[in-house]
Amino acid sequence: MNRREFLKSASVLSSVAATGVAAPAVWSSASAQSARAETLLLVSEAGPNNLDIHGVGTNRPGYEVAWNCYDRLMSYGTKTLADGSVSYDQNKLVPELAESWDVTANSATFKLRKNATFHDGSPVTAQDVKWSFDRAVSVGGFPTFQMKAGSLEKPEQFVVVDDHTFRVDFIRPDRLTMPDLAVIVPSVFNSKLVQSKATEQDKWGMEFTKQNTAGGGAYKVAKWTSGTEVIFERNESWACGPMPSIKRVVWRMVPSAGNRRALIERGDADISFDLPAKDFVELDKAGKVKVVSNPVSNGVQYIGMNVTKPPFDKLEVRQAVAYAIPYQKIMDAVMFGLGKPLYGAASNKVSQPVWPQAHGYNTDIAKAKELLAKAGYPEGFETTLSFDLGAAVVNEPLCTLVQESLGQIGIKVTLNKIPGANWRGEITKKEMPLIANFFSGWLDYPEYFFFWAYHGQNAVFNTMGYKSAEMDKLIDGARATAAAGDWPAYDKDVTGFIDLAFADMPRVPLFQPYLNVAMQKSIAGYQYWFHRQLDYRTLRKA
Amino acid sequence: MSLAATDAAPKDSLFSHARHIVAENPVTGIAFGLFALFALAALIGPYVVPHDPLASNTSAALQPPSATYWFGTDQLGRDIFSRVVVASRLDMIIAVASVALVFVAGGFAGIASGYFGGWTDRIVGRVSDTIMAFPLFVLAMGIVAALGNTVTNIIIATAIINFPLYVRVARAEANIRREAGFVQAARLSGNSEMRILLGHIAPNILPIMMVQVSLTMGYAILNAAGLSFIGLGVRPPTPEWGIMVAEGASFIISGEWWIAFFPGVTLMLAVFCFNLLGDGLRDLVDPQRRT
């Protein structure tokens, strides 16, 4: 087909393609046609910067590589949600590399699959698992921190029983230990391969795994052009689950949201991952493509106030802000209704030990003014509202609305967009008076969220610098009771710290955002994961 | 005998010349008209717009152009027409201030370098070479990123990246004139070097610099808009054309074309107007055209 014919037919074909009947026009040869049937074209805004989950500064898209190219001992089960979409089930652990396991009070023993191999064909042994876990707790940074969250701290905890038996010793009872073994970090690496690439300075072989996958997962990276594309090939000898149906995954980075939308709408891409709310709503309405949306588990979009400094050290000021926020406007104009409102409950006392859930504040300018006057700021004050430039699609209109609304009670707000990397630095300093931010925990437990976001240990995510002895007691209590399985006490602690958070209001929860995915109607098997990245293994193409 | 006065001469005023230029080239006339319009918008715009450019109205969000909202409304229901009109002041301020800054600094450095030569020339030359060796837009980004994204810093960044252009023009023009008869004559009349530079050379280079001014005004606006587009521009919710285009960019594909379109077209018209004005000014000051 020559160029001119191609141009002529392109629009016709593509309209066909959009209805999901035929392939789009860009494929011009027969071999390309067949390639398309087994290839998944995925577009998203950003790509990985490191293929190793243990790497220094590995970004979120990097998790996707690790998830699909490495195996863990266990994975989570699935459940079908009320809206028909499929999600992981945090309460159900299923075998992956391990066929079975026994949990005692002090340890867990895993039986590994005997037929499991790495991509290079060598068998997976318990030594590999130990080496990988040792690596995770030793390299420092994020992997070590994540392991710690499940009380997995020392290499001595990981014991090779025999080639296919592996034991994890607990250092303390922790409800999160087992779930933490199913997240991405405890992936199993091909220890011989990586060790052969290790050097004096780099004894964990991080340089090698940064550029190459050294696992045994269902996919392997065939080509990685950073910032442009990642190409995955299926691992034909994968033994840790049912053989995936997609042979090849091409993951392209398309920075412009408009272009991503056009690609999916015109049928040129199979999946567009993580779309803006507006596109999701409109694509859903148009009905040409399939859209799936799931609340981001344990995720909250919020306005944080720095309680260590005036004026936000005053409770009334914080409450005034909570009353002045135009919640509904934000839901309508910013989120296009897509998101779970976390405001307007009947009261600030909660009855269920679940998180996130709504607080009792609503937009009430008169009340806000009154509170502000009571706090000694009848004329208001000036402050700066900061947000991450990288998340400007949501934050910019959101902050603009907040700014306008706070203006009505006399608080003059200047907006400050902070470019990506600086954002993390600024957050660490905890000097910004007012921020708009989003936080989510991988593990979907209230005490996990609160431990990072409200606890007096003052982690980075406690962006408000909030400290309260009572809060710490409740959070620590919930952790202990959960580990002990004392559920009534646990419920009391959880509702207790949620009530306290709403009473003190150091941060104003706005809504729980959704993770939105659009895909061609021919695509099936999409599943939501806590890490908010795509699992290729369950995807199918009709 | 040619000592007789040529009486026609004094009628050849700048004004009549300008009228001629406009008559000969209607495009320039249009540009002058447009410029007047933009100047007017910048001056009185904020007092006459139909809606508050900052007031959101989420119930009227994303409305297409209508009798109420001439250019439609944006995501937060703000009136785009009002925002476009009000934005002209800020954009004009950025353009005028940055150009004024570089006009003074770059113009003086260039004239001095062209006139004195030697070390002055070498230093000014090296500085402007160094700036030129940067990809200019990225340099502007870097400056704004490093100093923080305020209007002042945008102005400074825009001025810096235009510096070599001014130096180049001023230097070349001063260099042509450094040995000109009237400069020698000024020396003979006992003028000091600085006085020759400012009193004799600078006024003669002024018209040519004015052309440059007009052209770089357009460029300054584009530059500011580009910075806004990648998120380094002025702070929201301040209306600014570049930011408005950037905000509207993601809405084009979904059919809400007006959000980016109207600020984009206004931006284009403003730059267009400055560029044409530059052409017109060039005709106005080019002595070869004065026959």
Next chain:
Amino acid sequence: MLKQIVRRLGTAVPSLIGVVIVTFLLTRVLPGDTAAYFAGPAATPQAIAEIKTKLGLDQRLPVQFLAYVKDLATGNLGMSLTTGQPVFEDIRARLPASAELTLLGLLLSVAVSVPLGILAAVRQGSWIDHLCRVVATAGVSLPVFFTGLLLVYVFYYKLGWAPAPMGRLDFIYSAPDTVTGFYLIDSLIAGDVELFRAAWSQIWLPAVTLAIFSLAPIARMTRASMLSVLASDFVRTARASGLKPSKVVMGYAFRNALLPVITTLGMVFSFLLGANVLVEKVFAWPGIGSYAIEALITSDYAPVQGFVLAMAILYVLLNLAIDILYGLVDPRVRIEA
């Protein structure tokens, strides 16, 4: 000749030194905290401080600068945090993409603007002169990101004449063997016409975007330069000698008018290389412009420094090429050089 080239390169050294210093200072002033980035999302202040020490970021600026210069001397441009690759590799992989796009854009632009400029000059004051002026001025007045968006909307989304704006090649094709790094050329070298077509279909829209933007300076300079040459004595001589108008305009006038046009071309090229950052962003073009933007936004020092240095070197080489070209066109320059 060689000696002259070396001399010419020598004169560029001070600007390069200037660029290195300015870039270094600028990136150190950038508010981002590399150490915080390295330390990961849940780092403690001590962890950040440790990483700072490890990276040498706690040293005084002059010391850091010396270390940086030492790295540069050994060809080490550092690592990019965003892509996780050595900056040198990143730039090497991405530069051809930018260069190909920019060159094609410039080529398209020249193909339109030079004839337009010549026509405008030959028929000064006619409708074509006004058209030239309006078209060129309108082109340069359009913000590139706006043009790019509009073109994508119209040609891809509405008309379907262009493929999806997804980089240099549709994913079913694999890149040709690297000879020049330019897909259009490499695919032809490989004799793969289909691949050439695929590469062309991806590149033409962004190239047109760039071309529209660069029309004005070239057309303007061609026109002005042609006007002054056409009014010169030797053109009058040529006309008085009965040479054909085509010979007078193209053979005599245009070759002389070419000199300032070449200079403009050089400026436009280096300007475009920097300015196409926005176009690359719109078209997801894997070039160095979009690379630099990302790096700058995320305060990723090394790529920014590497990019600026690469551009500065390119600029110097470009100017050298222009000088050489100048010498080819103008015998006077050859002697005086």
Next chain:
Amino acid sequence: MNIHAGNMSAGVNNMQPPLLEVRDLTVEFATRRGTVQAVKQVDLTLAKGETLGIVGESGSGKSVTSYAVMRILDRAGRIAEGTISFGGVDIGTASEGQVRALRGREMSMIFQNPRAALNPIRKVGKQIEDVLIEHVQAQPGDAKEKAIEVLKAVRIARPEERYHAYPFELSGGMCQRIVIALALACRPQLLIADEPTTGLDVTTQKAVMDLVVELTRERNMSTILITHDLGLAAAYCDRVMVMEKGKVVETANAEAVFRAPQHAYTRKLMRATPRKGVTLRDLLPEDAAPAAPAPTAPVEGAGTPLLIVENLVKEYPRQTPTSGMAGLFGIKGAAADPFRAVDGISFSVARGESLGLVGESGCGKSTTSMMLMRLVDPTSGRIVFKGEELSAIPAKRFAGSKWRSRIQLVFQDPTDSLNPRYTAARAIADPLMQMGSGLSGKALRAKVEELAGLVGLPVHLLDRFPHQLSGGQKARVGIARAIAPDPDLVILDEPTAALDVSVQAVVLNLLQDLKQRLGMSYIFVSHDLEVVRMLCDRVIVMRTGRIVEEGATEAIMAAPKAEYTRELLASIPHPPI
């Protein structure tokens, strides 16, 4: 008054039909003030083999006439009326293709400023080839051979080598030969030479003119010589046509024009042309009121030396390519052998004296005047003025010195030397304001008006800008500015070179009057010995930075000792009287 050339002509070939016949030619230019007629009802006839001179001052329409004949008027111009018949072809109505076929093949043109008339980036041989091939006088195969032949024909030495030269590698005279070669390559019947010698040195001028005459005679060509110089026209032409403001005022046999000019304008032009045996006063039109003898100011200490120049040298480094690190920091390479622009000259100027400094371009006379003006520092030697060694004060600081006002300069180009942004009054006032005359406001204005009166500049012109003044008026402003600080010495740097002859006559007389009235000394720098003769008491002839001959003007003019001086004198075209 139109006199039909053909009727009165004592043309060479009366029998044949004329080669070129122009009737009633009117050329209009569209300008913004409406249509301007540059040429009005011009008639001219040119017989085969005849040489016609068209003489006129700037703006007389002489060049436009010739452009109309070639039909190479620029866009704004058009032939409004009249016919041009060349060899039977009606140029006015012929197609562009027809006319183009004639240009270069049947009629050619050479221009002033020969270097600019050649394509700067094409080898001269190639340029000749272009013309030969265009007119099918050569094929690509033999074009080079033929081009070299053409070069030989214009007496260019080593034509094979010159074939490969670019215009910038050749001297002005050589370039003019190439232009002539280009024009004559196809052996045309008509050659139009538009000021062919303007801008060339006198000695070169003569060689070029002789060559043109020789070649056209040899080939029995018709020639139109366009010039502002009556002397030149008279010396080389059979007939002369005088034009003024677009009209032909007189056409006559060359000798007749000089012997018995019919028209008043011709007479005026004739008189204004400097020539042997006339005084400055003779240059002025006969009807001009004889200027009242200027009151002669007594020159204090007349005859005693005002300025003594001793062994003055100016060297310029010949810049060698710098390399390596030295080049980086702008350190210039060691000068191999400096070029001496002025090579050890000594002379003196007495109070009240006027000294002529004569030489061709590049002889060092301008550098000398720049050093005397203290705008340039000499390499060595002394300049002693009124007993004070001025060369000890660096040029940079001289502007602030009290001696600045003592030495002033009148520039060659009155346009270039006036700040376009200053009015005439402001320009004249500038030295008064800068050099501490203490005048301001009304007193200053009064002084400026007084100076304007001295130089004969009407007071109402004082508020005009330079571009609103004529050449003569600008020259007066320049002179007024120079004399404003009441200097002792004024250097006149070719003050009339850019002026028409009639204006030159007036300005020269003015300068003479001022000198007498104010008792200044003059150094008159010029290439024109005739002019120097009339104005100067003594003359210095310079060549390649050295003084060739020095002495009383009359003595040198009458009996030049140096060979070079003789050559210079011989080169001056003389009208046949």
